[in-house]
Amino acid sequence: MTALGRRSFLTALSAAASASALGRTPTAGVLRLRLPLYFGGLDPHSLDDPLSALFATAIADPLFSLDASGKPYPTLASALPERSGSGSRITLRPELLSARGKALSAADAVFSLKRTQGLGGAAVLGAFRPPSVEGKDRLSIIVPEANPETLARALASPLTAIVPRGFSPLAPDGTGAFKATFGSGSLSLARNENAARGAAFLERIELGRATDLADALRAFETGQVDIGWLGNGLYRAKAGAVPLDGPIFGWIVLRTGLTAKSWGAPGIAGQLTAALPAAALARFGVRAVPGAGNGVRWGGGPVPLLVSEDAPHAVELARALEPLLSSAGNDVRATPVPRATWLEARRSRRFALLLDFVRATSSDVNQSALALLAAVDPALARRPPKNLISVWDATRTLPLGIVGEVRIVGVHGPEFEALDAWQLANVWLNSEKR
Amino acid sequence: MSRRISGFLALLASLTVGHVHAAPEPTKPSPNADCDRESTAIGRSACRLADSLSGQADSALIVAGAAAGDERIALPAAISGRFAQLVAARLGAAAQPSKEPLTLAQAEHAASSARGLIYLTVSLYRDRLDVSADVYLGAGHFWQRVKSPGLKLKGHAFATTALDPELRALFPAIPLVVSRVDKAQTAEHDILALACGDLRGDGSSEIAVVGRRRVQVGRLEHGRFAARVSLNWADSSAVAPSPLREPIAACAVPEPGRLWVGSSDRADTLDLTGTLQVEHKWHAVMPWPGAGCTRRTGLGYEGKARACPGSSATPEVDFGTPVDAFDSRALTSHSGQLHTLRIARAVGADFARALDSLHPEVIVPNVGAQVAVGDLDEDGQPEIVSSSASLDRHADQLLVRTVTDNGQLRERLRVSVPSGIDALAICPGDGRAMAPLALATGDGIWLIR
Numbered sequence: 001m002t003a004l005g006r007r008s009f010l011t012a013l014s015a016a017a018s019a020s021a022l023g024r025t026p027t028a029g030v031l032r033l034r035l036p037l038y039f040g041g042l043d044p045h046s047l048d049d050p051l052s053a054l055f056a057t058a059i060a061d062p063l064f065s066l067d068a069s070g071k072p073y074p075t076l077a078s079a080l081p082e083r084s085g086s087g088s089r090i091t092l093r094p095e096l097l098s099a100r101g102k103a104l105s106a107a108d109a110v111f112s113l114k115r116t117q118g119l120g121g122a123a124v125l126g127a128f129r130p131p132s133v134e135g136k137d138r139l140s141i142i143v144p145e146a147n148p149e150t151l152a153r154a155l156a157s158p159l160t161a162i163v164p165r166g167f168s169p170l171a172p173d174g175t176g177a178f179k180a181t182f183g184s185g186s187l188s189l190a191r192n193e194n195a196a197r198g199a200a201f202l203e204r205i206e207l208g209r210a211t212d213l214a215d216a217l218r219a220f221e222t223g224q225v226d227i228g229w230l231g232n233g234l235y236r237a238k239a240g241a242v243p244l245d246g247p248i249f250g251w252i253v254l255r256t257g258l259t260a261k262s263w264g265a266p267g268i269a270g271q272l273t274a275a276l277p278a279a280a281l282a283r284f285g286v287r288a289v290p291g292a293g294n295g296v297r298w299g300g301g302p303v304p305l306l307v308s309e310d311a312p313h314a315v316e317l318a319r320a321l322e323p324l325l326s327s328a329g330n331d332v333r334a335t336p337v338p339r340a341t342w343l344e345a346r347r348s349r350r351f352a353l354l355l356d357f358v359r360a361t362s363s364d365v366n367q368s369a370l371a372l373l374a375a376v377d378p379a380l381a382r383r384p385p386k387n388l389i390s391v392w393d394a395t396r397t398l399p400l401g402i403v404g405e406v407r408i409v410g411v412h413g414p415e416f417e418a419l420d421a422w423q424l425a426n427v428w429l430n431s432e433k434r
Numbered sequence: 435m436s437r438r439i440s441g442f443l444a445l446l447a448s449l450t451v452g453h454v455h456a457a458p459e460p461t462k463p464s465p466n467a468d469c470d471r472e473s474t475a476i477g478r479s480a481c482r483l484a485d486s487l488s489g490q491a492d493s494a495l496i497v498a499g500a501a502a503g504d505e506r507i508a509l510p511a512a513i514s515g516r517f518a519q520l521v522a523a524r525l526g527a528a529a530q531p532s533k534e535p536l537t538l539a540q541a542e543h544a545a546s547s548a549r550g551l552i553y554l555t556v557s558l559y560r561d562r563l564d565v566s567a568d569v570y571l572g573a574g575h576f577w578q579r580v581k582s583p584g585l586k587l588k589g590h591a592f593a594t595t596a597l598d599p600e601l602r603a604l605f606p607a608i609p610l611v612v613s614r615v616d617k618a619q620t621a622e623h624d625i626l627a628l629a630c631g632d633l634r635g636d637g638s639s640e641i642a643v644v645g646r647r648r649v650q651v652g653r654l655e656h657g658r659f660a661a662r663v664s665l666n667w668a669d670s671s672a673v674a675p676s677p678l679r680e681p682i683a684a685c686a687v688p689e690p691g692r693l694w695v696g697s698s699d700r701a702d703t704l705d706l707t708g709t710l711q712v713e714h715k716w717h718a719v720m721p722w723p724g725a726g727c728t729r730r731t732g733l734g735y736e737g738k739a740r741a742c743p744g745s746s747a748t749p750e751v752d753f754g755t756p757v758d759a760f761d762s763r764a765l766t767s768h769s770g771q772l773h774t775l776r777i778a779r780a781v782g783a784d785f786a787r788a789l790d791s792l793h794p795e796v797i798v799p800n801v802g803a804q805v806a807v808g809d810l811d812e813d814g815q816p817e818i819v820s821s822s823a824s825l826d827r828h829a830d831q832l833l834v835r836t837v838t839d840n841g842q843l844r845e846r847l848r849v850s851v852p853s854g855i856d857a858l859a860i861c862p863g864d865g866r867a868m869a870p871l872a873l874a875t876g877d878g879i880w881l882i883r
Contacts, residue, residue, distance in 0.1 A: 024758055024803045025680050025825075027733050027782055078672065095675035095701070177679070193732055198679030425679060430825065 027191075029202050029429025031416060033227050034219040036210040036312035039187060040339070041169025042180050044161035045112075046359070047120030047375055050313070050406070051187070052169075053249045053359040055207070058189055058424040059099065060161035060174025061196055063090060063109065064152045072152035076104075076162050076175060076196055081148035081155075084134075088146040090155075092139045092162075099179035099192040100171075102164040106133040106141045111165040113141075113155075120359065122378030123370045124157040158361050177425030178205065185209040189424070201428035212312045213284070220411075227419070229285055229410025246408025246422040250359045251391070252286055252317060253375070254305075254325075256399045257351035263300030264352070266397045271296045273401030274392075276324050284317050286404035289391060297327040303352035306345055309336035318355045321403070325353070349399075360405070369394035376400050475598040475770055476517055479565045484524030486591035487552060490569050493528035494550035496521050497541040503557035503564070504865065507604050511535050514556050517565070521554065542585055547572025551585055560597075560605060560812060560865030561766075567591045598770030599814065608811040610834070610846045610868050616881040620659040622650065625874035626683030626697060629723070630861035634662075634708045635691025639862050641872050641879065644683045644695050649710060651693070659879050665710040671702040678733065682758055682803075683857075686723035694721040694742070698730065703742075716743045723806075724762030725751060725776055734758040734781035753787060755780045759820075763807045763860075767792055768814030768839055775807050775816045775837070784823035790816075793841035800833065808860035810869045815839065817846065819860060819871060827854035827876060834871075853877040 037051045044056040063077040074080055076096060081088040096104040110131050117125045128151065134140040143151055154160065163174050172180045175196035178189035189205040208225075210216035220228030229244060254273050256264040275295025278288035305325070307318040318334035325332040332353060337345070345351040358375040360368055366384065368391045373380040376398050388394055395401055408422050415433045418426045469481035498514035498521075514535040522531035529552075536544065538553055545551035550571040557564040569589035620643065627644040633651050634640060643650045643659065647668070652661035674697075683697040693710070696703035696719065703721055705714035719727040725739035726748040737753030739762065751762075757778040764774045771792065779786040779801050786801040802821030810817040815836050822831040832855060834847035853876030861881075863869030873880040 093673055093675070097675065194676050195679075196676060198677050199733060201679060432825065 025201050025428050026431065027199075027201050027203070027428075029416075029431075030204045030206055031202055031227070031424075031427060031429075032206045032208075032225040034208040034210040034216045034225045036213050036216050036316070038308065038311040038339070039182070039185055039207075039209045040310065041182070042172040042187065043119070043169040044163060044172075044174065045116035045119040045121055045159055046169070047123060047159065047371060048357055048359065050250060050311075050357050050359075053357075054408075054422075055180070055187070055189065055205075055424070056161065056172075057158045057176065058178045058200070058205070059172055059176040059180045059192075060158075060163055061176055062155055062158055062160045063092075063162060064156040066153070066156045072149075072156050076109075077155075078139075081143075081146070081151050083148050084142060087142050087144040088148040088151045089134060090141050090143070090151075091137070092141075093196065094139060096175055096196050097194040098164045098173045098175055099194055100164075100173045101194070102173065104162065104164060104175065105138045107138070108164050109141050109162050112162045112167075113143075113160060115163075115167070116160050119159075120371075120374070121157070121159045123361075123374035123381050124154045124159055124367070126370075126374070126378055126382035128154065157367070159359075195425070198425065200425040202424075205424060210312060213316050215312075226416060227410060227412045229408060240414050241411040242414045244408060244410045244412045244419055246420055248360050248363070248405045248407050249422075250357050250406050251289070251372070252314070252403040252406055253356050253358050253372070254321075254401045254403050255346070255351070255354040255356055256401075257345070257349040257354060259350060260300050260303065260352040263298070264399055266399050267395075268296075269399055269401035270392065270395045271401070272298060272325060273403050276321070276403060280324055281317065281320065281404050284313065284320065285409050286317065286406055287409075288404050289402050298325045298330050298332050298353070299327060300330060300352060302329075302331045302333070304335035305332050306342055306351050306354040307334060307336050308339045308342040310339050314355055314357070317403075321355070355403075356400075357406070365390060372398065372400065372402075473598075473770075475563050475595045475601050476513065477520060478595045479563055479593045480517055480520035481524060482593040482595075483554070483565060483567050483591050484521050486593075487521075487567055487569060487589065488525065490589045491550040491552055491571055492526050493530070494525075494552045494569070494571075495530050495532060495541070495545040496525070496552045496554065497532040497536050497544070498554040498556055499535050499537060499541070501555040501557045504559050504605070506606065506866075507558065509535075509556055509558050510604070513601075514554075517554060517556060521552065521567075525552075542570065545570070545585060547583065547585060550588075558597075558601060558604065562594050562596055563601060564594045565592070567593075596766040596770060596772065599768055602812075602814065605865070607813065608863075608866070608868060610811045610817075610836075612847065612849060612882055613867065614883045615849075616654055616883070617878055618654040618657055618659045618881070619878045622648070622659075625857050625879075626681055627685045627695070628857040628859035628872050628874055628879075629685040629687050629693065630859040630870070630872050631687035632690040632862070633687060633693055637690070641859070641861075642685050642687070642693050642695070643874065643879070644685045644697065644857075646681065646697070646699055649685075649693075649695050649704075649706070651708070651710060654879060654881055663710045665704075665706070665712075667697070667700055670704055670712055671700040671715065674699055674701045674730075682720070682735065684721050684723060684760070686721045688745075696720040703727065705742075714744060719743065722760050722762060724764065724774065725760075728757075728760070731756050732781065735760070737778055737780070739776070749774070751776050751789060753778045753780070753789070757781060759786065759801070759803050759805045761806045763809075763816070765807075765809050765816050766814060770814075777805055777807050777818060779803075779805060786818070786820065788818060788837060792839075793837065796837055796841055796843065798835065798843060802830065802855065804855050804858045806858055806860050808869060810834065810860065810863065810871075812863060812865060812869075818843075819858060821851075821855035821858065828852045830854045832858070832871070832873065832882070849882065851875055851880070 044060040046052040064072045131141045131143045134142045177200035179192040187207040219225045256269040472478040496518040498518040500509035518531040522529035570585035571588045622645040624646040629642040650661040650664045678698040685695040691708040693706040702715040722739040727742035728735045734756035737757045760778040762776040775790040777788045786798040788796040804821040832849040836844045857874035859872045861870040871882040
């Protein structure tokens with residue numbers, strides 16, 4: 001066990017205590033949101049689900065985290081990885097319990113890491129061999145041929161969060177500050193008192209599914225919810241509301257497929273998205289990514305722009321993209337399709353244009369590039385291009401272009417403190433501002 | 435009477451006798467229990483001494499003399515005279531009290547070898563009355579006394595008792611005012627708890643500082659906290675399975691040279707020596723200063739204090755709700771009664787509840803996350819010291835309130851602490867001025883005197 005790790009762990013914990021002092025931070029309150037997103041599950045290992053990108057970090061933790069200077073420190077691990085033979089050994093903290101009361105052991109860590117290697121974690125774990133439980137030590141795992149420091153950095157990604165064996169996105173479980181429960185078109189995040197890094201200050205976060213953007217914003221205007229976003233500028237100014245300016249949580253991407261024929265060649269998607277006017281999508285909470293070069297309009301004939309019909313935000317965005325992508329005789333028509341159809345089209349690449357989402361887990365350019373590469377093909381993430389200047393660089397040779405980055409931008413009730421950082425466990429209700 | 439009948443009667447008699455022998459004898463109240471019922475400190479001391487001396491010199495001359503005690507007061511002759519009278523009364527009609535205080539030489543001169551002498555040395559301190567008794571007897575028979583004249587020391591006894599209002603009134607009142615604030619810088623910026631007391635076991639006070647990373651013991655020297663000894667948490671305890679997002683810590687000095695420290699960040703509470711060597715680790719408990727230990731529940735700790743593992747039993751107290759700030763202190767009341775005042779703040783509340791055997795429950799409003807109890811001015815009325823229930827660091831204040839004899843709260847001090855109070859402790863007083871208060875603030879450690 002290294003002193004650095006413990007110290008860093010406590011540094012991270014203490015970051016949450018900035019509001020502490022004196023009277024303690026109130027541990028009450030319910031934050032209500034209504035979001036025009038797909039409510040089909042919550043999966044920390046998912047790379048393509050906006051709901052998971054926003055809320056999975058609230059329910060599950062990775063083994064390590066990065067401090068302000070970018071150094072890894074242990075969170076669920078008891079210390080930084082140690083060299084063991086030609087690999088690295090990681091030991092879990094003892095007595096960890098998931099929100100649903102399952103005791104976590106090395107077998108759960110192995111399960112989680114193998115699971116995420118086949119999902120979104122391919123973006124960061126592509127270079128590592130599968131881990132295994134170390135002998136009879138029920139808390140230690142071995143990652144063969146892994147450099148301890150590189151491994152710690154990779155395992156600091158939220159895409160590598162530890163979940164109990166048998167994890168299901170529909171009944172998600174983890175060691176995070178909240179316990180998630182899905183209802184019909186709703187998701188409840190209740191305070192998890194078993195949380196490995198401290199239970200949330202808020203008692204609950206109630207999420208409802210909005211049928212469209214207007215529905216989400218009306219709910220804010222009428223006071224049914226506490227945050228108005230993903231449509232910044234559509235709502236009326238609400239007395240006392242304060243701006244919410246949170247981090248980027250992903251990118252809306254345009255994919256080109258086999259049906260696009262020559263327009264499906266790598267790099268074309270990037271040129272198509274580079275032509276989009278920056279201001280046109282601002283009301284969707286989507287901001288153009290700087291650094292795009294000259295763009296082109298679609299010239300591959302009339303085509304559908306496939307979008308999953310159960311994702312209202314994406315559907316409206318696709319409709320807004322129709323005139324922006326189309327050119328004379330080359331109409332692009334937003335086409336909502338059932339999720340299964342959309343997923344199959346994406347898997348087989350049998351589409352011309354498809355609108356998708358890629359989760360951002362870091363502001364680091366290289367990490368972002370890895371996520372975009374893995375979204376196209378996990379194998380690409382194993383050998384990422386070097387010396388990237390921007391995420392645009394990563395897409396120049398991909399059949400994927402960045403429509404824009406999706407940010408947590410909007411307004412919220414003044415009584416909710418610490419929302420901007422979107423560390424939901426640290427959000428608290430200041431009743432004096434009600 | 436036939437032989438058979440007489441045999442039966444004999445057996446019956448033996449069984450009856452046996453039954454009587456088997457029955458427990460009525461319990462005689464312990465002498466000290468009797469003495470505790472005495473209403474005055476002098477009465478209690480006299481009772482205890484007389485119990486110890488009973489049968490050694492019941493017809494002796496009883497003389498009380500003043501000895502060095504608190505330098506500010508001289509023991510009034512009336513009190514030493516009364517003490518001698520009370521001891522004599524307890525010993526029996528044959529004992530003869532001296533109304534005047536005498537030196538030992540004077541007393542030996544005044545006493546007769548046949549009856550003996552009990553010489554009482556009375557020392558009055560700010561917090562207690564100490565009395566030692568020496569029994570002097572002459573030789574047993576006339577010729578022995580002729581051959582070996584004079585008195586010889588034959589026995590000794592000692593009693594100490596807390597002061598009552600009568601004796602306390604002999605001392606000048608301690609004003610509850612702030613005369614000085616010493617501020618010291620410290621390298622520790624995340625202090626969670628403080629304790630103040632005799633941590634080295636040498637009678638002098640030191641400050642124990644419990645941070646998120648380490649525990650330190652030291653003193654304030656030249657504007658800095660100078661640590662005598664330090665312990666890294668990471669070397670002694672694993673991280674708690676589910677730490678609190680905003681940590682709670684507590685530390686206590688259960689006896690000189692010993693320190694208990696606990697933190698919600700850590701899996702174990704540590705029982706430490708004065709040099710911070712780990713004597714014991716107690717898993718999943720937190721020290722409740724002055725009351726024992728408590729356990730984690732939800733976002734706080736159980737409102738029930740009980741004996742720490744392996745420690746002697748303490749009377750349990752239960753606030754019936756999870757708490758996040760707590761303290762406890764054994765005190766002597768205005769009327770000399772010993773009692774323990776316990777205080778706790780429920781999780782999410784901005785007030786605390788104080789419980790003891792002398793008052794109905796006292797509600798203390800505007801209490802922040804730091805609270806301590808003690809008798810700062812040693813007047814027998816306890817003070818509750820707390821931070822304020824503000825979420826704004828700059829608006830934080832140190833509040834000192836007295837619980838009066840009728841259970842009312844009286845605000846005594848209010849000190850603005852714009853850097854915020856992260857921890858506080860009451861240090862032992864010297865009987866001359868208010869007991870010092872140690873605060874961990876955003877800009878170091880303050881010692882308020």
